[in-house]
Amino acid sequence: MLRYITYRSLVAVFLVWIVVTLVFLLLHLVPGDPAEVLLSQGSTAADPQAVANLRQRLGLDDPLWLQYAHHIGGILTGDLGTSFRDGAPVAGQIVQRLPRTLEVIVTAALIAVLFGVPAGTLAAVRAGGWIDNVISFLSSLALSTPVFVVGSVVILIFAQELRLVPAGGYVPFAVDPARHVLLLLMPAGTVALALWAVVARMSRGSVLDVLERDYVRTARAKGLKRRRILRRHVVRNAMIPVLTVLGLEMGTLIGGTVLVEFVFNWPGLSGYLVSAVDARDYPEVVGIVMVISILFVFLNLVVDIVYAVLDPRISLSR
Amino acid sequence: MRKLILPVSILAVILALVVLAPVLPLADERAMDIPHRFAGPSMAHWLGQDEFGRDVLTRLIYGARASLSIAIGSALAAALIGTALGLLGGYFRGIVEIFTVRAAEIVLCLPPLLLALLVVTIFGAGFWPLILALTLLYTPNYARVVYAATLQVRALDFVTAQRALGTHPLQIVVRTMLPNVLPPLVVQISLVIASAIVIESGLSFLGLGVVPPTPSWGLMIRAARGAMEQAPLLLLWPSVALAGTILTFNLLCDRLQSVLDPRAVPAGGAIWLRRRRTAPPAPRTAPDEDARNDAPADLLSIAGLTIALDRPGGIGSGMELVRGVGFAVRTGETLALVGESGSGKTLTSLAVTGLLPDVLGVTGGTATYRRRDGAVVDLLAQDEDGHRRLRGDEISMVFQDASAALNPVHRIGDQLTEVILAHRAIGRAAAKREAVELLGRVGIPDAERRARAYPHELSGGQRQRAMIAIAVANQPKLLLADEPTTALDPTIQAQILALIAGLKRDNPEMGVVFVTHNLAVVAEIADRVCVMYAGEVVEEGPVATVFARPRHPYTAALIGSVPEGDAERLVAIPGTVPAPGHMPPGCSFAPRCDHAVAACREAPPPEFSPEPGRRTRCLRFEEVT
Numbered sequence: 001m002l003r004y005i006t007y008r009s010l011v012a013v014f015l016v017w018i019v020v021t022l023v024f025l026l027l028h029l030v031p032g033d034p035a036e037v038l039l040s041q042g043s044t045a046a047d048p049q050a051v052a053n054l055r056q057r058l059g060l061d062d063p064l065w066l067q068y069a070h071h072i073g074g075i076l077t078g079d080l081g082t083s084f085r086d087g088a089p090v091a092g093q094i095v096q097r098l099p100r101t102l103e104v105i106v107t108a109a110l111i112a113v114l115f116g117v118p119a120g121t122l123a124a125v126r127a128g129g130w131i132d133n134v135i136s137f138l139s140s141l142a143l144s145t146p147v148f149v150v151g152s153v154v155i156l157i158f159a160q161e162l163r164l165v166p167a168g169g170y171v172p173f174a175v176d177p178a179r180h181v182l183l184l185l186m187p188a189g190t191v192a193l194a195l196w197a198v199v200a201r202m203s204r205g206s207v208l209d210v211l212e213r214d215y216v217r218t219a220r221a222k223g224l225k226r227r228r229i230l231r232r233h234v235v236r237n238a239m240i241p242v243l244t245v246l247g248l249e250m251g252t253l254i255g256g257t258v259l260v261e262f263v264f265n266w267p268g269l270s271g272y273l274v275s276a277v278d279a280r281d282y283p284e285v286v287g288i289v290m291v292i293s294i295l296f297v298f299l300n301l302v303v304d305i306v307y308a309v310l311d312p313r314i315s316l317s318r
Numbered sequence: 319m320r321k322l323i324l325p326v327s328i329l330a331v332i333l334a335l336v337v338l339a340p341v342l343p344l345a346d347e348r349a350m351d352i353p354h355r356f357a358g359p360s361m362a363h364w365l366g367q368d369e370f371g372r373d374v375l376t377r378l379i380y381g382a383r384a385s386l387s388i389a390i391g392s393a394l395a396a397a398l399i400g401t402a403l404g405l406l407g408g409y410f411r412g413i414v415e416i417f418t419v420r421a422a423e424i425v426l427c428l429p430p431l432l433l434a435l436l437v438v439t440i441f442g443a444g445f446w447p448l449i450l451a452l453t454l455l456y457t458p459n460y461a462r463v464v465y466a467a468t469l470q471v472r473a474l475d476f477v478t479a480q481r482a483l484g485t486h487p488l489q490i491v492v493r494t495m496l497p498n499v500l501p502p503l504v505v506q507i508s509l510v511i512a513s514a515i516v517i518e519s520g521l522s523f524l525g526l527g528v529v530p531p532t533p534s535w536g537l538m539i540r541a542a543r544g545a546m547e548q549a550p551l552l553l554l555w556p557s558v559a560l561a562g563t564i565l566t567f568n569l570l571c572d573r574l575q576s577v578l579d580p581r582a583v584p585a586g587g588a589i590w591l592r593r594r595r596t597a598p599p600a601p602r603t604a605p606d607e608d609a610r611n612d613a614p615a616d617l618l619s620i621a622g623l624t625i626a627l628d629r630p631g632g633i634g635s636g637m638e639l640v641r642g643v644g645f646a647v648r649t650g651e652t653l654a655l656v657g658e659s660g661s662g663k664t665l666t667s668l669a670v671t672g673l674l675p676d677v678l679g680v681t682g683g684t685a686t687y688r689r690r691d692g693a694v695v696d697l698l699a700q701d702e703d704g705h706r707r708l709r710g711d712e713i714s715m716v717f718q719d720a721s722a723a724l725n726p727v728h729r730i731g732d733q734l735t736e737v738i739l740a741h742r743a744i745g746r747a748a749a750k751r752e753a754v755e756l757l758g759r760v761g762i763p764d765a766e767r768r769a770r771a772y773p774h775e776l777s778g779g780q781r782q783r784a785m786i787a788i789a790v791a792n793q794p795k796l797l798l799a800d801e802p803t804t805a806l807d808p809t810i811q812a813q814i815l816a817l818i819a820g821l822k823r824d825n826p827e828m829g830v831v832f833v834t835h836n837l838a839v840v841a842e843i844a845d846r847v848c849v850m851y852a853g854e855v856v857e858e859g860p861v862a863t864v865f866a867r868p869r870h871p872y873t874a875a876l877i878g879s880v881p882e883g884d885a886e887r888l889v890a891i892p893g894t895v896p897a898p899g900h901m902p903p904g905c906s907f908a909p910r911c912d913h914a915v916a917a918c919r920e921a922p923p924p925e926f927s928p929e930p931g932r933r934t935r936c937l938r939f940e941e942v943t
Contacts, residue, residue, distance in 0.1 A: 019427045026436060125591045140572075144565035146516050148523045148536075149557045152543055156553055160546050211588045214722035217673055221717075222737040222788065223710030226591060226702075232736075233725055240727070256431050259520050263543075274524055277435045285439045289432050296429055311727055312772040 005305055012301040019293040023286055024071045028064070035060055057084075058282070080287035085279055090287035093272055098291070100170070101261070101268035105253045107188035109246060112195035117242070119196070120203025121235055127208060135204070139197035151190045151263035158186075168264035187264040191257060195249060202245050206238035213237075240310045247303030251296040321577060325570035332563060336383045345373035347380040348531055356549040365555055368538070369545050374552065377533040378559055384522075384534045385563070388445065389514035392452035397507055399453070400460025405491050405499070407461065408468025419465045422458040430455050434517055435526065443526050448518055455517070456510045463506045467499035501578040505571055512567035519560055535560045589676045590702050617829040618670070618796055619646040620685045623698070625665050625853075628679030637899045639678065640665050640853045647796065652822065652830040654844035654861070656837065656876070660895055662853040663833045667798045670697050670831075671713055672705035687713070690795060711741040714789040718801040720781035724773040730757070730784050731769030737791050752791075759824075760787040761817055779810035783817065790821055793828075800833045815843055837880045841865060849873045852895050852906040859932035867943050869926075869934040871911045874943055905936070913938050 035054040039047070054060075059067050074080060080090040123135040159167040165182060173180040210216060211234060219233040258270035265271075269288060276284035335342070345363070351371030359366045365374040400422065407419035425433065437451035471477060472495070480490050521527030522536025530537055535556040542552035625640040640662035647653045655663040668674045670685050685697040690712060697705075697713075709715075717723040725733060734753040739746065750769075757765035760783040762776075773781055782802060789797060799818065803811040822828055832843055840847050840861060847864050849857045849872065857870040868874040875891045893910035902908055904919040911918065915938065923937045936942060 015427050018424055022424055022427070023436070026440065125588065140565060140568060141561070144512070144568050145557075145561040146520055146564070148520060149539065149561060152539055152553055153557060155543075156546055156550055160550065211591075214717060214719065215725040216588075218717065218723045218785075218788075219725070220590065220673060220706075221671060221709050221715040222740060223706050223708065224736065224740050225706070228736075228740075230591065232728070237725065237727055252429050254429060256429060258431055258435070259523065262524055273432075273435060274526070277439045277526055280439055280442070282439065285436065289428070289436055292432055293428050297427060312774065 001308065004308055008301055008304050012297050015297045016294050019297065020072065020075055020290060021068075023290055023293070024068060075290060080290065081283035083276075083284050084281040085284075090284050093284075094269060094288060094291050097267060097269045097272050100266065101254065101257055101270060103184060104188050104191060104257055104260070104266065104268060105250055107184060108191035108195055108253070109250055111189060111192035112199045113246065115192075116196045116199025117203050117235070117239070120200040120205075120242075121207050121230070121238075123200065123204040124207035124211070125230075127204075132204075135200060139200050142193045142197035143201075145194075146259070147190055147194060148259040148263050150193055151187070151260055154186060154190060155263070168266065170265070170267050183264075183266075187257070187260045187266050190260050190263070191253065195246070195253075198249055199242060199246060202242045203238065206241050207234055210234050210238045240307065243310065244303055244307050247299060247306070251299040251303075254292050254295050254299070321573045322570070325566050325573055328566045329570065332382060332566070333386070335379050336386055339379050339383055342379075344376040344379065347372065347376045347533055349373075356545065356552075358549075358551070366549070366551060368549075368552055369541055374555055377538060378535075378555055381533040381535045381538055381556065382559065382563070384445075384528050384532055385515050385518055385536075385560075388448050388452065388518045388528075389511045392449045392514055393456065393507055393510040395449065395453040396456035396510065397460050397503065400457040401464045401496075401499075401503060403457070404461040404464025405468055405495055408465040409472060409487065409491050409495060415465075419461050422461040425454060425458045431517065431520070434521060438521065438526050443521075444529055445532075448521065448527055452514045452517060456514065459510060460503070460506055463502050464499050467502050468495055471495050471498040505574045505578065508567055508571040508574060512564050512571065515560070515564055515567070590672075616646045616686075616688070617649045617651075618685060618687050618697075618831075620644050620666070620670070621683055623666060623669060623683035623685065624681045625662070625669055625674065625678055626681045627677060628681070638681070638853065639898050640669070643683070643850070643853070643855050645848045645855060645858055647829045647831055649795070649829055650822075650826050651846065652832060652844045654840040654847045655831055655833045655850060656835065656840055656847055657850035658835060658895055660852075661850040663850050664800050666850070667715070667800055667831060667833055671709055671715055671798065672697070672700060672702065673709075673715070687796070710737045710788075710794075711792045712794055713796045713798065714792070714794040716782075716785055716789045716797065716799040716802045719805050720785040721773065721778065721805075723785060724781060726773055729770050729772060730776065734769070734784070734788055734791060737788050741792050753787075756787040756791055757784065760784070760790075760821075761813070762787075778806055779813065782806060782810075782814055786814070786817060786821070790825070790828075793825055795828060797828055797830045798833070799830065801835070802832075803839065804834070804836070811839075815839060819843060837865075837876060849876070852901065853898065854906060854935065855933070856907065856936070857932075857934045863929075863932065869928045869932065869939040869942055870907075870936045871913050871938075871942050872907050913942060 403418035407415040441447040519536035528534035538556040
């Protein structure tokens with residue numbers, strides 16, 4: 001087990017290095033002068049003086065290897081540079097906003113599992129029946145409706161028409177716990193809808209697959225009660241691939257809550273990213289992308305390890 | 319193919335609207351009409367007017383133009399590049415693979431939306447940056463799918479043959495491989511288009527995609543959010559259009575998948591899990607009271623058992639796989655059920671415990687069983703709950719493949735404890751102690767430690783020992799062992815047989831039904847033997863007398879085909895077992911039988927009793943040996 005974790009961690013570190021290098025190269029792969037590209041707006045040519053200033057700020061006049069060394073060194077020391085816009089350190093902003101984004105994702109994942117696993121299991125047990133058809137239709141619908149549409153419609157119905165909830169915003173937990181949770185539940189619930197569909201579909205397929213296995217027949221041959229077979233021998237085994245997919249989906253969400261944070265005015269990392277992209281503030285964008293990518297890689301690592309714990313066969317095969 | 323009609327026709331309508339938009343009698347998509355901003359639906363503007371008084375319907379259709387051209391354009395571009403990378407990487411492997419497929423996969427290290435935002439940061443918002451971002455994003459998906467498909471095709475004989483013939487690799491790739499990887503590619507394209515529409519509209523919604531005043535669904539939703547109070551319907555139209563289009567593409571993808579890969583159609587769940595029985599038990603002949611009294615010593619007595627395919631409306635429904643099987647097992651006796659694969663011996667034992675697969679059903683017969691408390695029940699008439707109370711307690715099973723029959727994610731000890739606790743009211747700790755004891759009893763060394771092991775950590779022989787421990791945990795009255803030694807090495811086989819014999823000595827009351835195709839095993843372990851052929855019992859009797867003088871040509875042929883030290887030559891049985899549904903009108907063995915006469919082929923032979931305690935289904939049993 002320890003060997004497996006070490007091996008997977010080394011792979012993760014390698015992937016992080018690739019991502020960091022890729023992001024570094026992305027700016028340099030752009031044909032032409034990157035500073036000029038960043039400063040140009042449509043067809044308007046950039047002011048040569050501004051280009052020269054930017055080249056200096058980005059260190060573009062240094063040799064490429066030195067720039068790369070600075071880039072890597074900055075990441076290792078937690079220095080992600082300063083914003084073009086206000087000169088504030090990028091790392092500070094990230095530290096403040098990241099937990100809010102993670103809060104949304106984790107809450108969404110919990111909601112998705114809470115409703116998705118029973119729905120998928122029920123659909124599998126009643127495969128071909130009307131419950132199965134209803135769940136299958138609902139999950140298709142949930143998967144096909146982009147989050148910003150769901151979010152906008154939620155606001156339209158619950159905030160605008162029914163006036164049950166505010167249209168979004170953020171209140172720190174310490175200030176007003178109840179309001180914090182209420183405001184959290186809207187973006188989290190919106191994200192959870194699509195995630196629910198993924199979990200329900202995966203659970204259905206996985207449970208159907210496990211039901212065909214010999215060990216389920218053994219469990220029946222033991223004379224165990226239905227509920228126990230379902231819980232310990234079917235759902236327990238079926239959850240392994242489901243949780244893996246959920247973990248990977250959560251990774252995608254770290255960068256994918258952009259839309260929902262925008263819709264509900266939630267001051268997380270993604271909202272910061274959007275305004276940074278909008279202002280084409282290169283250090284901010286690179287800093288955020290880097291942090292999210294590193295998280296993404298390490299989340300995948302955690303998923304792999306949890307997978308190995310859940311399925312004792314895995315660690316041996318490596 | 320009929321499944322594709324719905325999504326394809328919806329898409330055809332959408333595409334026609336998009337392509338024909340310039341020639342349709344639509345309003346100008348950019349013509350503003352400020353006095354009528356937020357006007358509701360009217361004859362001139364079917365869906366009303368937006369915040370600048372522009373016609374919503376027109377903008378909806380032109381919005382589809384933007385979304386679809388970006389999504390389809392980038393999906394095709396990515397398909398082209400990804401397919402090339404995947405084909406090259408999959409065909410040449412090695413260093414080429416690293417520079418194609420693996421290189422493309424680096425993109426997957428970045429969350430998708432982030433990559434798109436990164437591209438937009440560098441190039442600014444607009445049509446072409448979006449195409450570039452989405453192409454970059456989806457290329458690795460194609461590369462992976464095509465790569466996997468290529469690897470499969472590459473190993474096929476006709477590709478190997480072409481390589482051996484010296485055909486130019488590129489020609490093989492383009493002419494042979496490409497057509498073969500097309501099906502997964504088509505599915506992937508429809509999936510990517512749907513996903514690209516989501517990302518495109520999302521970026522446009524954020525104001526980072528399509529640049530106004532070009533209409534786009536994302537932008538329309540963005541604008542409508544600001545005007546929610548005045549005109550909530552403005553939010554509805556683009557939302558419905560967007561979700562509907564994505565839904566259609568997803569539907570197309572699902573349907574394509576099921577058309578191109580019919581094997582992927584999922585199984586029908588599990589009937590036993592549903593509370594209500596889906597079908598009432600088929601009417602059967604009631605257990606004969608007299609017959610029961612005649613054989614008071616019988617533990618299990620099966621009569622007229624018939625098993626058929628039971629899928630209403632399915633192919634071959636009603637086809638009988640086991641016909642009129644009957645035999646009896648006395649307390650403390652070992653009965654061997656022998657036959658080739660497909661003879662119905664396993665199905666018979668599964669029917670007794672109610673574990674038949676869902677597609678099969680018992681259509682006739684009885685299986686009277688004398689319970690510990692003396693009551694006599696018909697096992698074939700039990701519902702799932704009735705079976706459950708007996709299974710693992712009075713009647714238990716050992717399966718052929720222990721590595722599949724044990725749950726890989728639970729410890730051996732827990733899987734053993736579970737069966738004890740299911741039937742006896744003892745504490746968890748006591749059950750655990752007993753489990754360890756049992757493991758020791760079935761010959762697993764260091765049982766204390768082994769109880770904490772997972773199935774994959776045990777050897778094949780030890781797994782089967784654990785399986786047997788589970789079966790005998792509650793001192794069953796009847797043990798059904800379904801080819802318990804077939805998957806094991808010969809030396810291990812002998813140990814397992816010795817183990818079962820030993821367990822029988824410990825529990826002399828236990829009746830055993832031993833299903834096998836191995837006659838050597840029968841001679842070693844069984845008291846009586848029951849030979850099955852093509853779903854019927856053809857001969858039954860004490861092992862010694864049956865082996866000494868078989869009364870059915872099939873039994874004789876089976877005995878003749880066993881390799882023995884002093885045998886002069888092995889006799890193979892000519893021909894094959896008739897398929898269910900293609901049974902000959904007479905004796906089912908007649909087509910392969912040396913002794914067959916005209917009468918054999920006319921009607922199924924009745925049962926004869928050549929001597930007390932023996933049965934055979936052969937007209938010519940006198941002459942067989």
